[in-house]
Amino acid sequence: MNRVPHRPLSVGALRSFEAVARLLSFRAAAQELHLTQSAVSRQIQALEEEVGAQLFTRGTRHVELTTAGATLQRAVLPMLERLDATVRQIRLARGRRQVSISTFASLASLWLLPRLEAFQRQHPDIDIRVSATDNMADLDDPEVDLVLRYTLPSAVPPDSQRLFGERLTPVVNAGYLAQSRAGLAPPLESPADLARHTLLEEDDNRPSAEYLSWRHWLRQQGVPRLEPARWIYLNFTYQQVQAALAGQGVALARLALVHESLARGELVEPFGAAARAHSPYAYWLITGRATRPRPELAQLQQWLLAQAAASCLALGEDAAPAA
Structure with a gap:
């Protein structure tokens, strides 16, 4: 896969990746994110191009993380949790x-x-x-x-x-x-x-x-x-x-x-x-x-x-x- 070495990853794609990795389902991730299944699939494909590695193995009825996908999941999950916590804090503090x-x-x-x-x-x-x-x-x-x-x-x-x-x-x-x-x-x-x-x-x-x-x-x-x-x-x-x-x-x-x-x-x-x-x-x-x-x-x-x-x-x- 071709990739740009120093280009930052899209947060939207990371959000889709986290959902698919947690649910092991493109359909369930799409429902949770209020996106179409094809939109989630395109984001994951774009992310794999950016990373330069396959993140999921896709079967007929199942999805599994690859080794690279599991490595990325360990990094993405705490990052998104911190991001969500920060946004919650900002929203709570708004107007105070x-x-x-x-x-x-x-x-x-x-x-x-x-x-x-x-x-x-x-x-x-x-x-x-x-x-x-x-x-x-x-x-x-x-x-x-x-x-x-x-x-x-x-x-x-x-x-x-x-x-x-x-x-x-x-x-x-x-x-x-x-x-x-x-x-x-x-x-x-x-x-x-x-x-x-x-x-x-x-x-x-x-x-x-x-x-x-x-x-x-x-x-x-x-x-x-x-x-x-x-x-x-x-x-x-x-x-x-x-x-x-x-x-x-x-x-x-x-x-x-x-x-x-x-x-x-x-x-x-x-x-x-x-x-x-x-x-x-x-x-x-x-x-x-x-x-x-x-x-x-x-x-x-x-x-x-x-x-x-x-x-x-x-x-x-x-x-x-x-x-």
């Missing part, structure tokens, strides 16, 4: 409103997602797409409507809106501190006592890591050379928080991301609010440059700003105007 948000994993896990259910209850007709990645989102990406970014004020676009600032504070599991105060674990009453405890450190080489590190905090507390009993290095902030909640050590936590755990008593500040350290970094709401104004976008923006204002109130800071 959607807003996409890009942010980093820890802010998504510790701040955004626990609150998002409330927005969805208020706006059940708006679909939210959250992309959580520590790679900096491209503000020109047409697939990104809103970006929640952690950075310096000098690094955000002029129309960005500040959500809340950054403060760092040592935190431990409430039971961990109770054991210490009961004499069942080493004391934890002053920064110098950390020499007998495990410190949970975010292992990060970005510029912001200077302010997130235990070394920076220990210098501010007057114990720059302190060495803890051991270190546990973790990739993400939310892992630090999880480890602290599990009683595995003391985390230097981002207050904005753990204040609710502190309010619930799950985490505690062993040295109190006086040991909190400030950072020049802050959390920002940024609109993508390619984003078109629409009601659902404005609704989510307003809701995010209201949630941020509530966080500011809990943190004891004023919500700041746009940069």
